[in-house]
Amino acid sequence: MSSKTLTADVVKTEAKYPRSIPFIIGNEAAERFSFYGMRSILVTFLVAQFYNPTGNKLLQSGAEAHANASTHFFVMLAYALPFVGGIVADWFTGKYKIILYISLVYCLGHLFLAMFDTNLTGFTAGLVLVAIGAGGIKSCVSANVGDQFDATNQSLLSKVYGWFYFSINAGSVLSTVIIPEVYDKYGAKWAFGIPGILMGLATIIFFSGRKMYVRVPPSGVNKDNFVFISWYAITHLGKKKPGESWLDVAKGAHNSERVDGVKAVYRVMSVFFFAFAFWAVWDQNLSEWVIQAGKMNRTIGIGSLSFTMLPGQVQTFNPIFLLLFIPVFNYWVYPFLDSVGLKTTPLRRIGAGLVLTALSFVIIALIQSNIDHGGTPSIWWQIFAYVVLSAAEVLVSITGLEYAYTHAPKSMKSTMTAIWLLVVSLGNLFTGAINTNIANKGFLQPYLSNTTNYYWFFVGVVTLFTVAFMFVSPRLKEHNYITSPYLADHEKDKIIADTDNL
Secondary structure (H helix, E strand, O other), X not given: OOHHXXXXXXXXXXXXXXXXXXXXXXXXXXXXXXXXXXXXXXXXXXXXXXXXXXXXXXXXXXXXXXXXXXXXXXXXXXXHHHHHHHHHHHHHHOHHHHHHHXXXXXXXXHHHHHHOOOOHHHHHHHHHHHHHHHHHHHHHHHHHHHHOOOOOOHHHHHHHHHHHHHHHHHHHHHHHHHHHHHHHHHOHHHHHHHHHHHHHHHHHHHHHOOOOOOOOOOOOOOOOOHHHHHHHHHHOHHHOOOOOOOOXXXXXXXXXXXXXXXXXXXXXHHHHHHHHHHHHHHHHHHOHHHHHHOOOEOEEOXXXXXXXXXXXXXXXXXXXXXXXXXXXXXXXXXXXXHHOOOOXXXXXXXXXXXXXXXXXXXXXXXXXXXXXXXXXXXXHHHHHHHHHHHHHHHHHHHHHHHHHHHOOOHXXXXXXXXXXXXXXXXXXXXXXXXHHHHHOOOOOHHHHOXXXXXXXXXXXXXXXXXXXXXXHHHHOOOOOOOOOOOOOHHHHXXXXXXXXXX
């Protein structure tokens, strides 16, 4: 046996999991349970409690639009704040402090939801606090996992990110099954209170591991970042020389390598622009689709084995299908297509994902047309739409993050993740604005108050972006910073974990 092999065996034998990992994973599972638990009933609760408590059919359409708008604005805020949370952690507080302190805000938000279940002002304040909590820690939690490892145990990192991702989905699946049942049998206080208890437990778990964490200290204000470099370039455009990029004017005042990194960010953002269409519709499966499910035949099974699902429980199918599709696409679909000459480049995957996204909403629009004509279609049709949307999510969401990782230099990878989350936020802002216009009887109300037309509108939006992407994508300049055609397994696991919302 060679000395190199012997050394490798020794390192492998000595590698141990950091003692802090169980606390981080336990915290993540409980936090995700709390977030998706309250989201699973949010839209139906808002309609029934605040926007149409009497169940007046004439008010139902406007009430649903109000509830959808509130839900999308909540998600918009939650996904806009990771950018802020990451900057504060990196520059001023470090990850541990911001996770702990913002978790307390998170807990207070859940308390408000449970206490003010009959007071819209207090309940809205609770939503804002929960959004601050969920968004403020999102960019720090998965990065905190990586901080716990060093050269002696980095071989275990992929396994830990696998467990981290499993904890996200376990929390999501359990909460979307349990909390709608609690809401149905025990009411809103318990249904919002239990996620609050879980968030309190998440905070306690995280605090309990305080003596075991590796804490990377804050670096202070770093002016060689995306925001400062972009601002400098914009305010000094007059100094731009012929043939130069508009960002090159910042090279005198900022690190040249960082300026080139910012150029890479803008190249990737041109791809993110088209992912905006995906995020404008994806979160509707946790709001608009839930309302639709309430009008469908939700009985599944045969004879004595059949049971009726609650509307909020249908959401459970997304993480289940997602967990199934990730290995199927990575280990069978992509390699097979590559082997027959249909190379599955990231841009082609994103394009195919946009097509499937539009198709999932075609299914939803057809379901809604049946409902509008007095039918009660089987919930299996919506489950089929979840199959298509989940496949689209693998193609667009995970591929988008992979593209961002491979096409950004090391110094800009965190920035790319934050910008990706901002795209999620902007997509929800767009959909929230559409629903607000409908609810307030704006210029779109005569056209989109009919729910079937509403879904066809979003089919049109995604189709428009898809067609534009097909024309633009062959012209996009690419610069892959990783030579391997595929990411290593641990890098894929980290990308998946970084989403925190799958």
